């Protein structure tokens with residue numbers, strides 16, 4: 001039987017039969033308007049990806065990061081790509097209506113687009129000209145859609161800019177992340193893996209993603225209300241009731257994350273942003289660069305501490321002052337580490353001072369693993385016992401004894417919004433303590449070795465050997481102390 005390339009259906013040619021089938025059953029059923037829409041989308045996607053001159057060619061990165069990062073894996077670029085591929089699948093699976101329904105449910109501001117992925121194939125770049133070509137693609141794809149207004153912040157691997165959507169004039173934030181190095185890549189992959197799955201009124205919302213071989217651009221809802229502690233200071237009046245209002249919002253966001261099996265691992269006041277400057281603003285949990293899946297609360301409360309399956313997280317990471325003792329001791333840990341950090345945050349919000357603080361990292365870690373903190377000094381004599389009880393229940397050394405986020409929301413101090421506490425204005429002492437602390441830390445050199453992640457590791461090494469000796473001496477069963485470095489599983 002001879003197969004002709006020019007034959008018309010119906011005929012013997014399989015390809016023609018397929019076309020005939022498509023035409024009859026698919027093409028003719030799709031209205032012309034949908035085709036027009038599809039073609040215009042394809043056209044604008046093409047323009048976004050392939051036309052361009054240069055934009056935002058900054059080599060990013062701030063200095064003086066005090067965060068302890070997980071060991072970067074050797075997986076390389078693929079980890080980001082995998083996240084993004086998963087992300088695009090999630091996008092395809094999420095219909096506009098279901099997204100809108102979720103927005104209504106959680107009171108999100110209307111967003112222009114459903115979460116979206118714009119991916120540029122790295123194979124299109126040669127090693128020599130990749131940087132220039134990339135910045136050209138960036139200009140086309142991003143600048144075409146968003147008008148860049150101002151730089152609003154810097155992270156260790158990122159810059160955050162305020163942008164305006166050209167068509168709708170809606171403001172957004174774009175977090176630009178360098179993904180060339182393994183650490184930036186890991187942080188970006190973690191952040192995307194989590195952000196693509198979350199949708200809650202107290203968690204920052206991802207809108208869309210632009211991906212290039214060297215940089216990833218996350219379009220996020222814009223939080224313009226400032227950080228938690230800045231607002232405490234700027235209010236001029238702050239009571240326990242105000243503290244419970246803020247903590248309730250954070251707890252709601254954290255309970256949502258924990259119920260999804262997500263552990264944030266870097267909760268601190270700087271990562272809690274108000275959505276707008278008004279008094280009724282939502283407070284948002286942001287910065288998911290260290291977030292991970294695993295260590296859910298049901299696993300914690302089962303009391304089975306026997307193995308890595310229940311206490312599945314082991315990577316030592318976080319911001320030193322907020323790190324839970326089990327993290328510092330390199331023991332398997334769970335989402336209870338976030339509850340410890342919330343205890344530290346509650347302490348700071350009520351007093352402007354830190355429960356654990358020391359210029360020496362080793363001494364700081366030692367006081368954390370001993371759970372040594374006090375309610376001495378102003379304004380603690382004016383703070384209710386119920387508020388102190390709330391903090392005590394978030395800062396026990398034993399993670400299984402800590403309140404879960406859901407339990408914390410039901411603690412009488414929080415659930416009654418400090419109704420039985422005095423309504424004393426704590427503002428003066430809080431801002432005084434915060435000011436003192438700020439001047440102390442500015443007098444220290446931010447790029448000193450003491451504040452670097454490396455020195456943190458040295459401090460941890462000393463601490464771990466110290467605790468190991470103590471445990472041996474006391475004859476206690478010691479938890480696993482995996483060596484830091486390549487052998488530490490990275491979750």
Ligand SMILES: Nc1ncnc2c1ncn2[C@@H]1O[C@H](COP(=O)(O)OP(=O)(O)OP(=O)(O)O)[C@@H](O)[C@H]1O
Nearest residue numbers: 152153154155156157158160173220221222223287
């Ligand atoms: N969606 C947003 N809206 C407004 N500001 C934001 C938003 N996301 C981040 N920022 C601000 O941008 C700055 C950098 O944020 P980013 O999350 O990149 O850094 P970071 O992770 O806090 O820094 P590091 O990596 O050192 O921990 C912060 O000051 C933060 O307040």
